[in-house]
Amino acid sequence: MNVGITCYPVAGGSGIVATELGQELALRGHKVHFISYAMPFRLDRFQTNLMYHEVDTTSYPLFKFPPYTLTLASKMAEVTRNFGLDILHMHYAIPHAACAYLAKQLLASQNIKQPRVITTLHGTDITLVGSDPSYYDITRFSINTSDGLTAVSKYLADETREVFKVEKEIRVIHNFFNEKRFKPGGNQCTKTEFVANNEFLISHVSNFRAVKRITDVVDIFEKISLEVPAKLLLVGEGPETVMARRQINKKNLNDKVIFLGSQSRVEAVLPCSDLFLMPSAEESFGLAALEALACGVPVIGSSGTGMMEVIDDYQDGYLFPVGDTTAMARAGIALLKNPQRLMEFKQAAAANALKKFRAEKIVSEYEHYYREILNG
Numbered sequence: 001m002n003v004g005i006t007c008y009p010v011a012g013g014s015g016i017v018a019t020e021l022g023q024e025l026a027l028r029g030h031k032v033h034f035i036s037y038a039m040p041f042r043l044d045r046f047q048t049n050l051m052y053h054e055v056d057t058t059s060y061p062l063f064k065f066p067p068y069t070l071t072l073a074s075k076m077a078e079v080t081r082n083f084g085l086d087i088l089h090m091h092y093a094i095p096h097a098a099c100a101y102l103a104k105q106l107l108a109s110q111n112i113k114q115p116r117v118i119t120t121l122h123g124t125d126i127t128l129v130g131s132d133p134s135y136y137d138i139t140r141f142s143i144n145t146s147d148g149l150t151a152v153s154k155y156l157a158d159e160t161r162e163v164f165k166v167e168k169e170i171r172v173i174h175n176f177f178n179e180k181r182f183k184p185g186g187n188q189c190t191k192t193e194f195v196a197n198n199e200f201l202i203s204h205v206s207n208f209r210a211v212k213r214i215t216d217v218v219d220i221f222e223k224i225s226l227e228v229p230a231k232l233l234l235v236g237e238g239p240e241t242v243m244a245r246r247q248i249n250k251k252n253l254n255d256k257v258i259f260l261g262s263q264s265r266v267e268a269v270l271p272c273s274d275l276f277l278m279p280s281a282e283e284s285f286g287l288a289a290l291e292a293l294a295c296g297v298p299v300i301g302s303s304g305t306g307m308m309e310v311i312d313d314y315q316d317g318y319l320f321p322v323g324d325t326t327a328m329a330r331a332g333i334a335l336l337k338n339p340q341r342l343m344e345f346k347q348a349a350a351a352n353a354l355k356k357f358r359a360e361k362i363v364s365e366y367e368h369y370y371r372e373i374l375n376g
């Protein structure tokens, strides 16, 4: 198949899923074309069957906001025309699904065969941004006019049906990880690079947005570190980084916290961790949590979110209500103080992730779905 993929190229779950999917499809022999304003975050090496098409948005003094959506739609039409795309797969509804609709109309006006449009909903495009009144109608329209619709969790599919009153099928296709890269032990990091022999390594990976509740991460870590020797590894950066640094300073935790900044290969450091914290206010799935589990790291996350489909409570992690940092810390302390249980959780984390979310399984679900939409 010839597949066009559009995603946000910056560090963030939706772009990462889109990139990893494109890479896996290319490995399976499909021709994959990324169409975006910059090279996607994890698309950092040449790969057979994979091409990148940059969208230029010419500026003009009249434009306060250069019209990226128009140039993106034109580029989608151009790539479809030149490479005979069968499918345009949009990751994150806003504005990509609307652009794909426009591209199709453009191609129809030129009597060129139109591709099928599939939109994958990732989370904040529904829960935060899409439901804002200024985006609601156009998001609903783009969802309804897509030929196929997928959501990364049942939680998100239900939310979409409820918020947008969508009646068409929303296929749940969970996020996935590459089992050759994300695995316990076998990567580049050495734990003693970060901690002393008697210390535990606790980590958090995100784009440091408010929804991640970084203050809770620091709060939970502080409580744990009062009971067991530990260091906190923070990977990523974003709007909340400055605030996190301030909080860490204020709590005198500087010598216990390591900031690694943004990393495109988190699998190089995750296997060194003993525990992963993801106390987000909202999470449609929690890809970072899955990548930690895949590396054999138990996760403490928030109940009432899509993480309930990722973490097996009391088997490979714990789920607590958003903001209950005391319960989260207590569970973390008990786990780290019990070597036998910690080992069992680590093994269960890797095994559960592999069983449910390995790329080989999930990418086949996408391939199947593409064929269904093409034939239907």
Ligand code: GMT
Pocket: 011, 012, 013, 014, 015, 017, 092, 122, 123, 124, 152, 175, 207, 209, 211, 282, 283, 284, 285, 286, 287, 288, 306
């Ligand atoms: O989590 C973010 O802030 C990034 C965001 C995105 O769209 O890039 O992530 C969303 O999509 C990920 C991939 O499907 C999911 O794993 C995340 O749970 C989801 N984030 C939220 O729902 C807050």
